[in-house]
Amino acid sequence: xxxxxxxxxxxxxxxxxxxxxxxxxxxxxxxxxxxxxxxxxxxxxxxxxxxxxxxxxxxxxxxxxxxxxxxxxxxxxxxxxxxxxxxxxxxxxxxxxxxxxxxxxxxxxxxxxxxxxxxxxxxxxxxxxxxxxxxxxxxxxxxxxxxxxxxxxxxxxxxxxxxxxxxxxxxxxxxxxxxxxxxxxxxxxxxxxxxxxxxxxxxxxxxxxxxxxxxxxxxxxxxxxxxxxxxxxxxxxxxxxxxxxxxxxxxxxxxxxxxxxxxxxxxxxxxxxxxxxxxxxxxxxxxxxxxxxxxxxxxxxxxxxxxxxxxxxxxxxxxxxxxxxxxxxxxxxxxxxxxxxxxxxxxxxxxxxxxxxxxxxxxxxxxxxxxxxxxxxxxxxxxxxxxxxxxxxxxxxxxxxxxxxxxxxxxxxxxxxxxxxxxxxxxxxxxxxxxxxxxxxx
Amino acid sequence: xxxxxxxxxxxxxxxxxxxxxxxxxxxxxxxxxxxxxxxxxxxxxxxxxxxxxxxxxxxxxxxxxxxxxxxxxxxxxxxxxxxxxxxxxxxxxxxxxxxxxxxxxxxxxxxxxxxxxxxxxxxxxxxxxx
Ligand SMILES: Cc1cc2nc3c(=O)[nH]c(=O)nc-3n(C[C@H](O)[C@H](O)[C@H](O)COP(=O)(O)OP(=O)(O)OC[C@H]3O[C@@H](n4cnc5c(N)ncnc54)[C@H](O)[C@@H]3O)c2cc1C
Numbered sequence: 071x072x073x074x075x076x077x078x079x080x081x082x083x084x085x086x087x088x089x090x091x092x093x094x095x096x097x098x099x100x101x102x103x104x105x106x107x108x109x110x111x112x113x114x115x116x117x118x119x120x121x122x123x124x125x126x127x128x129x130x131x132x133x134x135x136x137x138x139x140x141x142x143x144x145x146x147x148x149x150x151x152x153x154x155x156x157x158x159x160x161x162x163x164x165x166x167x168x169x170x171x172x173x174x175x176x177x178x179x180x181x182x183x184x185x186x187x188x189x190x191x192x193x194x195x196x197x198x199x200x201x202x203x204x205x206x207x208x209x210x211x212x213x214x215x216x217x218x219x220x221x222x223x224x225x226x227x228x229x230x231x232x233x234x235x236x237x238x239x240x241x242x243x244x245x246x247x248x249x250x251x252x253x254x255x256x257x258x259x260x261x262x263x264x265x266x267x268x269x270x271x272x273x274x275x276x277x278x279x280x281x282x283x284x285x286x287x288x289x290x291x292x293x294x295x296x297x298x299x300x301x302x303x304x305x306x307x308x309x310x311x312x313x314x315x316x317x318x319x320x321x322x323x324x325x326x327x328x329x330x331x332x333x334x335x336x337x338x339x340x341x342x343x344x345x346x347x348x349x350x351x352x353x354x355x356x357x358x359x360x361x362x363x364x365x366x367x368x369x370x371x372x373x374x375x376x377x378x379x380x381x382x383x384x385x386x387x388x389x390x391x392x393x394x395x396x397x398x399x400x401x402x403x404x405x406x407x408x409x410x411x412x413x414x415x416x417x418x419x420x421x422x423x424x425x426x427x428x429x430x431x432x433x434x435x436x437x438x439x440x441x442x443x444x445x446x447x448x449x450x451x452x453x454x455x456x457x458x459x460x461x462x463x464x465x466x467x468x469x470x471x472x473x474x475x476x477x478x479x480x481x482x483x484x485x486x487x488x489x490x491x492x493x494x495x496x497x498x499x500x501x502x503x504x505x506x507x508x509x510x511x512x
Numbered sequence: 513x514x515x516x517x518x519x520x521x522x523x524x525x526x527x528x529x530x531x532x533x534x535x536x537x538x539x540x541x542x543x544x545x546x547x548x549x550x551x552x553x554x555x556x557x558x559x560x561x562x563x564x565x566x567x568x569x570x571x572x573x574x575x576x577x578x579x580x581x582x583x584x585x586x587x588x589x590x591x592x593x594x595x596x597x598x599x600x601x602x603x604x605x606x607x608x609x610x611x612x613x614x615x616x617x618x619x620x621x622x623x624x625x626x627x628x629x630x631x632x633x634x635x636x637x638x639x640x641x642x
């Protein structure tokens with residue numbers, strides 16, 4: 071490689087091949103298939119939560135182990151492909167696009183208890199379900215995702231979504247569709263549009279930004295951009311956790327005329343007067359709206375918070391995120407417990423793309439304990455977020471714990487460039503890759 | 513992305529296309545099969561037929577592009593970076609090759625063997641066997 075190119079990774083033949091083969095394959099979701107011979111074991115493995123992470127873990131362990139008793143515990147029959155909520159909220163896909171069932175992904179020889187875990191008893195190596203059934207384990211995988219705390223915003227409730235200018239694509243497929251109906255009405259009439267994010271950890275931190283961009287684009291396409299004022303209320307001093315991405319978004323917001331206010335944490339909403347209240351360093355501030363996209367505070371589900379499993383101190387303690395080694399996802403105090411997905415108390419990575427990278431690592435370490443040969447694989451904090459900047463273009467943002475940009479297609483798909491290629495990946499490859507991951511195939 | 517693994521790509525394509533994957537593979541097999549059959553039968557490319565096939569191919573290239581824009585809710589307006597142009601060209605070439613091979617093959621299957629059509633390219637004997 072010549073010196074002139076030393077700043078820019080040259081597009082490697084490998085990168086080209088990947089891109090071509092993937093026909094726009096999605097981000098870091100793709101990975102290793104497993105062709106190892108199964109290891110005999112009669113370990114009892116309980117997986118709490120059968121969402122993206124729980125199911126992927128069950129399928130992966132099922133193919134790595136022969137004879138182990140895998141039990142999934144989750145009361146939810148519906149399975150949601152959550153990264154698609156944004157597309158439903160953009161009016162591009164129907165709610166059915168993101169809906170499937172938990173049952174179709176449960177491995178045939180695993181047991182699925184259709185109840186929630188009500189109590190974790192890691193000292194007794196057992197969990198108790200909502201009907202009071204005690205299930206003992208040799209290994210526990212916590213994959214309960216997180217809970218959306220709409221009620222923490224005074225006056226807010228999920229029932230308000232889709233009414234009087236209130237939207238939130240986070241609450242589920244129907245809520246995402248109802249959000250589009252409100253946003254579409256706003257795109258016809260104009261007024262003030264408010265966007266923002268909570269001060270807590272959250273899943274897919276890019277989604278609130280995406281929804282601001284999508285709304286702006288919808289207004290523009292309908293010729294009504296001049297009728298609307300759009301304001302993004304950032305909870306802190308930046309628009310995104312990764313500084314270089316934050317700067318890029320700041321520039322794009324300026325270009326699109328989306329105003330930004332910083333250090334605004336939403337605390338209340340008055341749906342009748344259409345006023346949102348924010349905590350700011352200068353006291354409370356009220357902003358009126360004609361459309362608002364509410365992203366609720368997010369924390370660990372109650373049963374997890376009430377258990378001894380969360381961090382006991384540090385920044386991840388208050389909201390109950392499960393204590394985990396950031397490289398192996400193993401619990402430091404209970405070494406037969408692992409946390410994967412949104413519930414894992416690691417600094418970054420509440421996305422399906424991180425699940426893709428966490429599950430093989432946690433599974434390796436769990437199986438390593440069974441066989442007595444410690445695993446060496448490491449999770450580096452990989453997270454990915456195709457940041458939609460308008461309908462038809464996105465930036466393929468991928469990063470790790472250290473805020474480094476990671477590139478799946480170095481020299482080809484630039485992370486900070488608005489590209490059609492990145493949009494095509496989001497539209498065509500992300501969902502099949504997600505389902506392949508959930509089935510333990512990718 | 514961790515590893516380049518054909519198995520994973522196949523799994524993803526299967527999730528993406530479902531039943532259509534098999535239909536697509538069947539159409540591709542039909543196209544290539546009938547194309548090779550026509551080459552062997554005519555002992556080379558038949559120029560007149562090949563020109564028609566290429567015209568179908570050109571339409572196929574554009575059809576592939578418009579299909580891609582349609583299924584991804586986007587348009588030519590969204591093509592921005594250099595890699596986007598590469599993707600547009602790749603899709604067009606894919607559609608062109610697919611359209612050409614398939615239509616040439618189908619014409620070979622349905623067409624009469626008009627001996628008077630000049631044979632422009634003679635396939636060397638050793639490749640014919642394939
Ligand atoms: C709007 C939006 C956009 C997103 N965009 C992207 C994106 O572009 N790219 C990306 O990679 N990711 C994206 N994500 C994030 C991604 O969907 C999540 O990170 C991923 O689903 C996490 O998987 P999980 O298994 O940890 O949680 P989930 O998939 O939410 O599953 C958790 C499961 O645990 C169950 N559960 C909860 N409590 C209990 C209990 N007490 N006992 C038993 N079971 C319980 C729940 O019923 C649920 O089935 C997005 C998310 C949203 C909401």
